[in-house]
Amino acid sequence: MTNVQxxxxxxxxxxxxxxxxxxxxxxxxxxxxxxxxxxxxxxxDIDVVQRIDFDNSPKIYEYSQLLMAIRIxxxxxxxxxxxxxxxxxxxxxxxxxxxxxxxxxxxx
Numbered sequence: 001m002t003n004v005q006x007x008x009x010x011x012x013x014x015x016x017x018x019x020x021x022x023x024x025x026x027x028x029x030x031x032x033x034x035x036x037x038x039x040x041x042x043x044x045d046i047d048v049v050q051r052i053d054f055d056n057s058p059k060i061y062e063y064s065q066l067l068m069a070i071r072i073x074x075x076x077x078x079x080x081x082x083x084x085x086x087x088x089x090x091x092x093x094x095x096x097x098x099x100x101x102x103x104x105x106x107x108x
Contacts, residue, residue: 008040027051029108036103045081053089
């Protein structure tokens with residue numbers, strides 16, 4: 001069962017939506033992992049999974065630099081690392097399989 005009432009989790013969710021929703025090439029973003037069922041102080045990192053459409057995005061290198069900045073900002077704000085797993089538009093089946101094996105909250 002997900003601990004969606006946790007105020008720390010709510011802050012994390014809001015921050016992630018704000019940070020990632022500015023990119024129109026992100027088709028899906030999910031929060032997964034231990035953050036959903038443990039207290040914020042008891043987790044090592046925050047896990048998100050994104051599905052992106054690189055046909056509508058900047059070059060991969062440019063996005064990787066932006067993502068690095070997001071991860072640094074997250075670590076400063078929440079004192080946890082942000083682990084991002086990425087699937088492309090060509091990996092829809094794999095993405096669906098991965099998500100189906102996890103507890104999740106859809107953010108975008």
